[in-house]
Amino acid sequence: MNRGGSSPSAAANYLLCTNCRKVLRKDKRIRVSQPLTRGPSAFIPEKEVVQANTVDERTNFLVEEYSTSGRLDNITQVMSLHTQYLESFLRSQFYMLRMDGPLPLPYRHYIAIMAAARHQCSYLINMHVDEFLKTGGIAEWLNGLEYVPQRLKNLNEINKLLAHRPWLITKEHIQKLVKTGENNWSLPELVHAVVLLAHYHALASFVFGSGINPERDPEISNGFTLISVNNFCVCDLANDNNIENASLSGSNFGIVDSLSELEALMERMKRLQEEREDEEASQEEMSTRFEKEKKESLFVVSGDTFHSFPHSDFEDDMIITSDVSRYIEDPGFGYEDFARRGEEHLPTFRAQDYTWENHGFSLVNRLYSDIGHLLDEKFRMVYNLTYNTMATHEDVDTTMLRRALFNYVHCMFGIRYDDYDYGEVNQLLERSLKVYIKTVTCYPERTTKRMYDSYWRQFKHSEKVHVNLLLMEARMQAELLYALRAITRHLT
Numbered sequence: 001m002n003r004g005g006s007s008p009s010a011a012a013n014y015l016l017c018t019n020c021r022k023v024l025r026k027d028k029r030i031r032v033s034q035p036l037t038r039g040p041s042a043f044i045p046e047k048e049v050v051q052a053n054t055v056d057e058r059t060n061f062l063v064e065e066y067s068t069s070g071r072l073d074n075i076t077q078v079m080s081l082h083t084q085y086l087e088s089f090l091r092s093q094f095y096m097l098r099m100d101g102p103l104p105l106p107y108r109h110y111i112a113i114m115a116a117a118r119h120q121c122s123y124l125i126n127m128h129v130d131e132f133l134k135t136g137g138i139a140e141w142l143n144g145l146e147y148v149p150q151r152l153k154n155l156n157e158i159n160k161l162l163a164h165r166p167w168l169i170t171k172e173h174i175q176k177l178v179k180t181g182e183n184n185w186s187l188p189e190l191v192h193a194v195v196l197l198a199h200y201h202a203l204a205s206f207v208f209g210s211g212i213n214p215e216r217d218p219e220i221s222n223g224f225t226l227i228s229v230n231n232f233c234v235c236d237l238a239n240d241n242n243i244e245n246a247s248l249s250g251s252n253f254g255i256v257d258s259l260s261e262l263e264a265l266m267e268r269m270k271r272l273q274e275e276r277e278d279e280e281a282s283q284e285e286m287s288t289r290f291e292k293e294k295k296e297s298l299f300v301v302s303g304d305t306f307h308s309f310p311h312s313d314f315e316d317d318m319i320i321t322s323d324v325s326r327y328i329e330d331p332g333f334g335y336e337d338f339a340r341r342g343e344e345h346l347p348t349f350r351a352q353d354y355t356w357e358n359h360g361f362s363l364v365n366r367l368y369s370d371i372g373h374l375l376d377e378k379f380r381m382v383y384n385l386t387y388n389t390m391a392t393h394e395d396v397d398t399t400m401l402r403r404a405l406f407n408y409v410h411c412m413f414g415i416r417y418d419d420y421d422y423g424e425v426n427q428l429l430e431r432s433l434k435v436y437i438k439t440v441t442c443y444p445e446r447t448t449k450r451m452y453d454s455y456w457r458q459f460k461h462s463e464k465v466h467v468n469l470l471l472m473e474a475r476m477q478a479e480l481l482y483a484l485r486a487i488t489r490h491l492t
Contacts, residue, residue, distance in 0.1 A: 040074035043211030043452045044461045049077050058083050066090035068097050068131055074212050081462040085469055088381045092374035096196055102188040106137035111193055115200035117327035118163035119445050123207050123214060124200060144326030151183040155193060156329045163201045164335045166482035167414050171489040191367040194483045202476035208444035209468040262391050262458045268427050269400055335442035349415045356477055360484040382473045391458045404428040409441050409474035441475050
């Protein structure tokens with residue numbers, strides 16, 4: 001039976017928008033063109049990425065050394081705007097997929113497919129279907145979850161919770177997976193699986209947030225055609241807003257305004273630094289500011305994301321592509337705000353009680369040797385990465401801004417740092433940037449070029465890619481903290 005409640009023949013009457021997860025009837029007669037942009041990203045001019053790659057021989061060396069596909073794919077090309085980070089990323093990903101570890105190689109790629117499917121990320125699914133078969137995976141498994149071993153199927157629940165509401169993961173979920181029996185997981189296997197799931201959920205955020213284009217030779221899949229090949233909404237196409245028009249309005253819109261926006265941000269950073277030196281907020285005040293920011297994050301996205309798309313044009317039911325939904329259960333399950341209105345108050349995850357540095361790192365390393373070191377290097381790399389520039393300004397200390405981005409993601413996942421003043425988030429992150437962050441982190445498949453263009457209009461594309469790297473790693477770390485805390489509680 002079709003989980004979406006509609007028959008395959010009925011499904012053939014629809015086109016799917018992978019961004020807003022709505023469908024249009026084919027009889028609307030919307031002409032959908034091929035990608036209007038060339039190159040690795042629909043959001044970044046091709047010449048900017050190509051220039052970075054031609055200059056940098058290091059990127060080519062890294063691809064030869066650490067790429068499982070053996071080619072310079074679109075993700076790598078966009079990440080190569082930050083070669084230092086790219087090295088950490090490729091080394092840790094290569095270790096997860098290819099080096100000695102508790103899980104067989106085909107399992108690793110199938111878990112990557114399951115993780116990417118939670119966000120309908122066909123780019124990553126196609127990549128790992130290919131790798132799954134190359135590493136000796138059983139082709140029949142690609143027909144869907146009912147064809148895979150029960151123990152892989154048992155990962156469904158933790159995949160779903162990690163991707164959308166990791167704060168709901170408890171030691172009971174862990175016990176269920178590791179209990180004795182023929183389908184049980186050993187703890188090292190489970191840690192390997194959790195690392196892969198978190199990695200690919202977060203990487204889906206990067207793919208959508210950076211507008212990664214399909215590779216030039218994608219295989220044609222059965223089922224629905226994914227038509228928003230450029231991460232552009234059918235809604236936009238229906239309103240005749242093609243990519244060229246949108247990029248014109250995005251790049252030229254209010255240059256004077258965006259310059260003053262940049263100056264205002266610089267001024268706020270300076271003022272915050274001075275206030276910090278003058279007086280420190282009390283613990284009580286810091287706690288109040290966190291709760292305020294957490295509640296305010298409720299109102300981000302819900303109204304903003306779709307303000308330009310008339311809801312009545314779409315069917316209410318979400319239809320997920322048949323070739324994606326076969327790898328997941330409960331496709332309607334998604335992110336819900338940690339601080340939901342009217343719900344019983346969930347306890348905040350106090351970062352000091354369970355940190356990556358003091359707890360998560362050692363647990364991961366003990367159960368899945370060396371991955372802890374590689375992940376730690378990657379987290380530190382992205383957090384500390386700086387060129388001391390902001391758009392046209394040089395010799396700028398961007399630490400405050402990087403911390404605000406990282407901590408805002410954790411705030412949306414209910415993680416609080418006692419020593420951080422969350423008032424800074426409101427001062428440093430404008431509304432359009434908050435909408436973008438929440439979309440990329442929590443509903444990445446809804447990201448559009450318009451959202452990407454709408455914030456920091458005077459900043460370089462490489463700086464926006466840096467933002468996406470920070471969001472990706474903050475998300476991965478948040479998922480790992482919840483999962484590893486549950487494993488620790490199971491062990492104690």
